[in-house]
Amino acid sequence: MTQAVTLTRPGGRAGGWTRRLGPALAVTPFFVFVGLGLVLPTVALAVSAFRRQNPDTLADESTMDNMSTALTGGYRTALLGSLRLAGVCAVLGAVFGVLLAAAVVRSGSPLLRRLTLTASGVLANFGGVPLAFAFIATIGNAGEVTTLVERWFGFSITDDGGFSLYSFTGLTIVYLYFLIPLMVIVVVPALDGLRPQWSEAAANLGARRWQYWRHVGGPVLAPPVLGGALLLFCGALSAFATAQAMVGGTVPLVTLQIANVLSGNVLIGQEGVGAALALDMIVAVGLVMVVYWLVQRRTARWLR
Amino acid sequence: MAAVSTATIPVGLDAPAATAGPRRRVGFGWLLLVVAAVYFIIPLAASFFYTVDNRATGSLDLGAYAKIPTSAGFVDALRRSLTLAVLTVVGALAVTLPAMLVVTLRWPRIRPVIEGLSLIPLVIPPIALVVGVRDVLSLGPNQLAGTPLGDALVSSQDLDLPWVLVVVYIVLALPFVYRAFDAGLRAIEVRTLVDAARGLGANWLTVVFRVLLPNLRTAALGASFLTIALVLGEFTIASILSFDTLPTWLVEISGENAQESVAVSVASLLFTWLLLLGVSLADRRRRTPRRAS
Numbered sequence: 001m002t003q004a005v006t007l008t009r010p011g012g013r014a015g016g017w018t019r020r021l022g023p024a025l026a027v028t029p030f031f032v033f034v035g036l037g038l039v040l041p042t043v044a045l046a047v048s049a050f051r052r053q054n055p056d057t058l059a060d061e062s063t064m065d066n067m068s069t070a071l072t073g074g075y076r077t078a079l080l081g082s083l084r085l086a087g088v089c090a091v092l093g094a095v096f097g098v099l100l101a102a103a104v105v106r107s108g109s110p111l112l113r114r115l116t117l118t119a120s121g122v123l124a125n126f127g128g129v130p131l132a133f134a135f136i137a138t139i140g141n142a143g144e145v146t147t148l149v150e151r152w153f154g155f156s157i158t159d160d161g162g163f164s165l166y167s168f169t170g171l172t173i174v175y176l177y178f179l180i181p182l183m184v185i186v187v188v189p190a191l192d193g194l195r196p197q198w199s200e201a202a203a204n205l206g207a208r209r210w211q212y213w214r215h216v217g218g219p220v221l222a223p224p225v226l227g228g229a230l231l232l233f234c235g236a237l238s239a240f241a242t243a244q245a246m247v248g249g250t251v252p253l254v255t256l257q258i259a260n261v262l263s264g265n266v267l268i269g270q271e272g273v274g275a276a277l278a279l280d281m282i283v284a285v286g287l288v289m290v291v292y293w294l295v296q297r298r299t300a301r302w303l304r
Numbered sequence: 305m306a307a308v309s310t311a312t313i314p315v316g317l318d319a320p321a322a323t324a325g326p327r328r329r330v331g332f333g334w335l336l337l338v339v340a341a342v343y344f345i346i347p348l349a350a351s352f353f354y355t356v357d358n359r360a361t362g363s364l365d366l367g368a369y370a371k372i373p374t375s376a377g378f379v380d381a382l383r384r385s386l387t388l389a390v391l392t393v394v395g396a397l398a399v400t401l402p403a404m405l406v407v408t409l410r411w412p413r414i415r416p417v418i419e420g421l422s423l424i425p426l427v428i429p430p431i432a433l434v435v436g437v438r439d440v441l442s443l444g445p446n447q448l449a450g451t452p453l454g455d456a457l458v459s460s461q462d463l464d465l466p467w468v469l470v471v472v473y474i475v476l477a478l479p480f481v482y483r484a485f486d487a488g489l490r491a492i493e494v495r496t497l498v499d500a501a502r503g504l505g506a507n508w509l510t511v512v513f514r515v516l517l518p519n520l521r522t523a524a525l526g527a528s529f530l531t532i533a534l535v536l537g538e539f540t541i542a543s544i545l546s547f548d549t550l551p552t553w554l555v556e557i558s559g560e561n562a563q564e565s566v567a568v569s570v571a572s573l574l575f576t577w578l579l580l581l582g583v584s585l586a587d588r589r590r591r592t593p594r595r596a597s
Contacts, residue, residue, distance in 0.1 A: 022508065023406040023410045023411055026402035026403060026405065026406045027402065027403045027406050027407075027411075027414070027418075029398065029399045029402070029403070030399050030400065030402070030403035030418065030421075033395070033399050033471060033474050033475060034421045034475065034478070036471055037437075037471045037472050037474060037475035038421070038424060038425060038428070038433070038475045040436070040440055041433055041434075041435075041436025041437045041439070041440055042428065042433070042436050043436070044436045044439035044440045045432065045433075045435050045436030045439060046436075047439075048435075048439050096340075099336055100336060100337070100340050102333070103332075103333035103334070103336045103337050104337070106333055107333060107334075107337070112337075118581070118584055119344070121580060121583075121584055122577050122580045122581065122584075123344060125533060125576070125580055126573065126576075127537070128537045128538075128539050128551060129537075129539050129551045129554050129555055129569065130537070130554075130569035130570075130572055130573050133351070133554070133558065133565055133566045133569040134347045134348065134350075134351040134566070134569060134570075134573075135347055136562075136566075137347075137350060137351040137354035137355075137562075137566045138346060138347045138350035138351060138354075139350075142562075143350065143354070144350040144351075144353050144354050144357070145346065145350055177343075177344070177347065180340075181344075234427070237429070238429030238430065238431065238432075240429075240430065240431045240539070240540045241539035241540055241543075241551065244539070244543070244555070245539075245554075245555050245558070255429070255431045258431050258432070258435060259431065259543075259544060262434075262435065262438065262544055274435050275435050275436075275439065278429075278431065278432035278435040278436070279432070281429050281431070281432045282427075282428060282429070282432050285427055285428070285429060286427065289427050
């Protein structure tokens, strides 16, 4: 074997050396950047979630206080508020997304289909600050639609209707603007995977429509729909820019609380609470992703 | 809820009267599509109208847009955001492509590692990541003060060009870049191309730049567009670390000049959408079964 190597590579040792060094050099930048930008911060965050400066001795010490503080009082409210918002958004986004995707797929119009998919691809990326401002300009207190409705119907959405964009409901409406298109993108391939032959076969065997959905369509669609809903959940849970630009601090959300802690609005000795909240978020999203992954494994069997 | 209730007004006028049987199902589908169209179009149309609606004179003009270039801080913020975008694109491509080529050609066994690390940023909320980034940065002037590493951490936070953002944005862009190149590499016969070029005497640089990259042009373009869109819109990390980029500037001015902030939002949206449309057009061209000339 050594003989063969020396025969094919006259360069000898130098050739073997560069053969291994080349790939190693090529992957090094990747690991350096991932290490600096992802692994190191995550480790630092996990460490500072369990450290604090003792308010009396000013010494650095290990503690569980941050984690437990993060689950009490206003932090607890914020965490639950975020989970509730994400849950509501995931369910509504999934329902409307599936209905919309079904309407598009059933319409049988290739133009409508392409238009919807392209628009969804674009709108699903429409988040952050501009989205907040678009909605403020539309149904905010001085928004175009708000003033137009008042001028035409003499009805103030905000005063008479009691509606506020800067609330839980308002945030839900705004988040759905990019979550529904995301759901459409996820679900259209799954709907395409429902072969017409299946429903014909079920009908030939005497199944009624609801029986087809109960025993064939539903079970096939359930994993991708659930997977999509979990994606929406994560998206709504981690959204920060839109909430910050729109409601600031009026709605209790964990992302806003983290920003609040980081800007120094905490008691001495509680600086680590921000890290603890962040860790809670990562754990929540991580759990959701594990479920998502399990669901995806099932889906892969049926589609394609 | 308001959006939905206003949305139903035109529907009642346009939708055909529901009839029996299958016709009604079709009607429901169309009704849903119209409601959706209204929900998705109204905020865009209203924002645009909001920016051209000059409430002082009661007429429509593009004054809010004309004011943008001269407003305080805009040029700096835009230049900084564009610089960050360019550096992030170059960095993300330079970091990802070599690693993926190694995985494809030499070390397939580390593919799961590269893939997993590339996709993790999708899972970690940026607001959580930035907490850790801040902890790491705070080592600079404290525990690591005076050391070269500490100095590097401090200088990475230069207000004019914050390098630390480039590093974090490269990580945030990894999922998009990885997926784009993964699709691109699967679509071509990498090994055959490399073997052929190597057999003809090309060295590795020639192989990468003159054989592989031209074949991966669409993937690189798609990855770059998505990365630019990401960097230009990124607010969370820049704002927590107190750097002045386009989105943070936007929030800053929104208090005193709402109309202009919406105008910048609309303009930046149009720009981002052009980029994303570019991606989907490039995608479609790749999918048509036609060999590049």
